[in-house]
Amino acid sequence: MANQNDASEEKQPAETGTTSAREKASFAVPVIKGLANTLAHVLRREPNTIHYPDEKRTPYPGYRGEHRLKRDALGREKCVACFLCSTACPAHCIEIVAEEAPWSDREKRPRLFNIDMMRCIYCGMCEEACPCDAIELTPVYNIPSRTRGEKIYDKEKLLSL
Ligand code: SF4
């Protein structure tokens, strides 16, 4: 018994050495590929920057930017103040106060609809939750503001985007 244990202990350093060499090789290949890729980009001399704001970057399809409230064919807000978007919002940044709608095809509309864009994480859950297709995240990414208060978008601002 003692002899078998001794034999296995003697083999261990050799096996560990082989694995370590393989591991080193598996690290080296991606590093060399990465360096080659970097070198190729350096030699190509293509600019990776744009002259913003004179040049604007086109967001990729599905980009989730500034929010917008949509209007229907009659120019009315589509929102029926059902609170599903604010319930779904994980950042709790949508505030809605409902009022009776002056139209016969719906019961309510939002009297107040605020989104605190400083808290928004642009997850798109509000758009997913809306049963009326009344809110969407647009490709717009560059609305400047000087104060935190300006980043609370009210109903008028959301309808104008
Ligand atoms: S994008 Fe997400 S975090 Fe922002 S308002 Fe919609 S649900 Fe809330």
Ligand code: SF4
């Ligand atoms: S935007 Fe859509 S989900 Fe949110 S309150 Fe209006 S109708 Fe409901």
